[in-house]
Amino acid sequence: MSSTRTVTVASSQGLHARPAKLFVEAAQASGAQVSIAKGEKSVNAASILGVLSLGVERDDQVQLTAEGENEEQTLDSLEQFLTTDHDEAS
Amino acid sequence: MPELSGIGVGRGIAAGPVARMSPPPPAPADEASERSAAAETERVQKAVAEVAAELEARGRTAGGMARDVLEAQAMMAQDPTLHEAVATRLQAGKTGEYAVHEAFAEFRATLEELGGYLGERASDLSDVSQRVIASLRGLPAPGVPDPGHPFILVAEDLAPADTALLNLDQVQALVTIQGGPTSHTAILAREKSITAIVGVAEAASLTEGQQVIVDAGAGAVITEPTQEQLDEAQARRAAHAAQAEAPITPGALADGTAVPLLANLGSAKSTEKAVALGAEGVGLFRTEFLFLSADEAPSVEEQREAYQSVLEAFPGQKVVVRALDAGADKPLSFLNDAPEENPALGLRGLRALMANEQILRDQLTALAQAQESTEADVWVMAPMVSTVEEAEAFTALAKEHGLATAGVMVEVPSIALMADELLSRTDFASIGTNDLTQYTMAADRLLGSVASLQDPWHPAVLRLIREVGAAGIASGKPVGVCGEAAADPLLAVVLVGLGVNTLSMSPAALAEVRAELKLHTLEQARGIAAAALTAATAGQARETAQQAAQDAVQDTVQPAVPH
Numbered sequence: 001m002s003s004t005r006t007v008t009v010a011s012s013q014g015l016h017a018r019p020a021k022l023f024v025e026a027a028q029a030s031g032a033q034v035s036i037a038k039g040e041k042s043v044n045a046a047s048i049l050g051v052l053s054l055g056v057e058r059d060d061q062v063q064l065t066a067e068g069e070n071e072e073q074t075l076d077s078l079e080q081f082l083t084t085d086h087d088e089a090s
Numbered sequence: 091m092p093e094l095s096g097i098g099v100g101r102g103i104a105a106g107p108v109a110r111m112s113p114p115p116p117a118p119a120d121e122a123s124e125r126s127a128a129a130e131t132e133r134v135q136k137a138v139a140e141v142a143a144e145l146e147a148r149g150r151t152a153g154g155m156a157r158d159v160l161e162a163q164a165m166m167a168q169d170p171t172l173h174e175a176v177a178t179r180l181q182a183g184k185t186g187e188y189a190v191h192e193a194f195a196e197f198r199a200t201l202e203e204l205g206g207y208l209g210e211r212a213s214d215l216s217d218v219s220q221r222v223i224a225s226l227r228g229l230p231a232p233g234v235p236d237p238g239h240p241f242i243l244v245a246e247d248l249a250p251a252d253t254a255l256l257n258l259d260q261v262q263a264l265v266t267i268q269g270g271p272t273s274h275t276a277i278l279a280r281e282k283s284i285t286a287i288v289g290v291a292e293a294a295s296l297t298e299g300q301q302v303i304v305d306a307g308a309g310a311v312i313t314e315p316t317q318e319q320l321d322e323a324q325a326r327r328a329a330h331a332a333q334a335e336a337p338i339t340p341g342a343l344a345d346g347t348a349v350p351l352l353a354n355l356g357s358a359k360s361t362e363k364a365v366a367l368g369a370e371g372v373g374l375f376r377t378e379f380l381f382l383s384a385d386e387a388p389s390v391e392e393q394r395e396a397y398q399s400v401l402e403a404f405p406g407q408k409v410v411v412r413a414l415d416a417g418a419d420k421p422l423s424f425l426n427d428a429p430e431e432n433p434a435l436g437l438r439g440l441r442a443l444m445a446n447e448q449i450l451r452d453q454l455t456a457l458a459q460a461q462e463s464t465e466a467d468v469w470v471m472a473p474m475v476s477t478v479e480e481a482e483a484f485t486a487l488a489k490e491h492g493l494a495t496a497g498v499m500v501e502v503p504s505i506a507l508m509a510d511e512l513l514s515r516t517d518f519a520s521i522g523t524n525d526l527t528q529y530t531m532a533a534d535r536l537l538g539s540v541a542s543l544q545d546p547w548h549p550a551v552l553r554l555i556r557e558v559g560a561a562g563i564a565s566g567k568p569v570g571v572c573g574e575a576a577a578d579p580l581l582a583v584v585l586v587g588l589g590v591n592t593l594s595m596s597p598a599a600l601a602e603v604r605a606e607l608k609l610h611t612l613e614q615a616r617g618i619a620a621a622a623l624t625a626a627t628a629g630q631a632r633e634t635a636q637q638a639a640q641d642a643v644q645d646t647v648q649p650a651v652p653h
């Protein structure tokens with residue numbers, strides 16, 4: 001069982017610096033096996049080095065895939081995270 | 091009294107126990123492990139957990155931006171992708187040390203290839219890797235120590251990142267073995283008002299926990315202080331702190347002679363702090379920040395906006411804008427990025443601008459437009475001028491674009507010696523002491539092995555400044571200083587004594603320089619400058635000036651009363 005959705009990233013710093021760290025923390029906290037992909041490359045969303053190496057910029061489209069219990073709920077919360085501009089908030 | 095000497099940054103004083111910065115562990119060799127893969131895995135896991143916990147604990151203490159950086163580093167240490175890469179190597183029979191070293195290096199290379207922000211994270215990763223390797227070997231963690239109490243940090247030298255993250259509640263003072271007065275450590279220490287002495291060759295002999303006094307004003311580390319000395323240091327520290335809190339007044343000598351104190355700014359962002367610290371204008375606004383990370387020259391409109399935001403903060407005050415200072419020494423694809431054997435002596439500064447006149451014209455246009463919409467008194471100057479013709483050409487071009495006050499930087503001995511001819515053709519001179527010292531001493535200011543020559547106290551440099559000061563007095567045209575020399579309080583007094591009218595420095599140095607100027611009259615400043623000029627070496631010039639200043643202050647405080 002796994003489900004995937006495509007999300008457009010809103011953070012003005014993309015997934016660098018603080019937003020990347022917060023995203024990885026959220027993915028780790030979900031307890032599900034989550035991967036994030038940009039183009040051909042897919043990485044473990046619990047890996048900050050993996051996430052950083054995607055080089056995700058603002059307005060990039062990424063695919064989130066979750067496996068495990070509550071996968072829809074996990075994807076909902078991660079999607080919400082990615083569509084919020086965290087630099088504005090901080 | 092055992093004393094080690096070096097070059098003091100500012101006049102701060104501090105006492106406390108030494109804590110040494112540990113060097114990074116040497117890179118591990120590719121050897122077969124004598125342990126089982128399972129045993130190595132356990133060792134690595136333990137070391138990683140320790141390092142992550144330490145980084146998180148430091149993050150909690152540091153707070154703010156540093157907390158995010160340190161927590162991100164802790165996450166890197168525990169990264170699952172990295173652990174897979176380490177595990178693969180352990181299965182192949184490598185040692186824990188080597189597996190960590192190689193796996194981290196692989197990720198470092200990936201991040202470096204991505205460049206930009208990620209490239210910068212590559213050094214964070216190296217730091218984590220070195221910490222894990224040190225932990226595996228049972229060595230102290232490399233980098234700034236955290237003994238849990240206030241300490242005097244002793245290091246070979248500090249990376250800019252180390253200096254930026256220093257916990258100023260704990261680090262009482264900084265002593266480095268390497269480095270000169272214009273090394274980045276000295277510049278950052280001055281910017282953050284950290285008591286520091288750089289270039290203390292004998293500091294290698296200081297041991298962990300040893301009590302020392304760091305007296306930056308005297309450039310001395312006192313290694314076996316008496317209680318009396320410790321008490322005196324404590325009293326001077328308190329007086330120094332009070333000085334920083336003193337009300338902000340315009341820069342002036344004891345007799346009321348005005349010496350406007352201006353700020354050196356490198357971006358529009360730092361204006362607020364400069365105003366808060368009492369900058370009476372800007373003596374050096376570096377425009378490079380707009381150009382250095384660009385693939386093509388910024389548009390007139392982009393430049394106008396950036397200049398305007400600085401000018402707006404200083405209504406009615408002077409803002410001296412320096413035309414783009416780049417080229418061979420700071421290569422830009424649209425200016426000059428041709429490799430040269432001696433970039434400091436090459437096509438740079440005004441030379442590069444004259445070879446790409448449109449870039450200079452655009453900059454002058456943007457500046458003139460920004461001037462229109464604000465009330466600041468805009469001055470413009472050219473960097474790296476070596477001939478009178480260059481000064482003349484730049485001045486004409488600036489006037490053509492509607493900029494009323496145009497001048498040049500004096501950074502090359504040839505133009506300092508021609509100061510009278512120079513000032514009859516341009517409106518002002520601003521002495522850049524860092525480059526002037528570099529060119530006078532023929533010592534690359536970026537090269538550690540010749541750092542000891544990069545000392546603006548050298549009498550040869552002072553004599554050149556005397557030429558410019560004298561030409562300023564004779565012509566009635568202003569002469570400023572906008573190099574590191576202006577931020578050294580006693581040297582600031584000497585500069586004024588040599589005929590300099592304004593001093594420009596990093597904003598953090600303003601309070602100390604303001605306080606020192608107030609101690610001396612113009613006549614005394616001239617006397618102190620004359621004394622320094624009699625010296626044969628930089629060290630003697632500094633000592634002679636110190637002695638002359640002390641004598642002058644005592645004369646003022648206790649006037650000779652006839653009995």
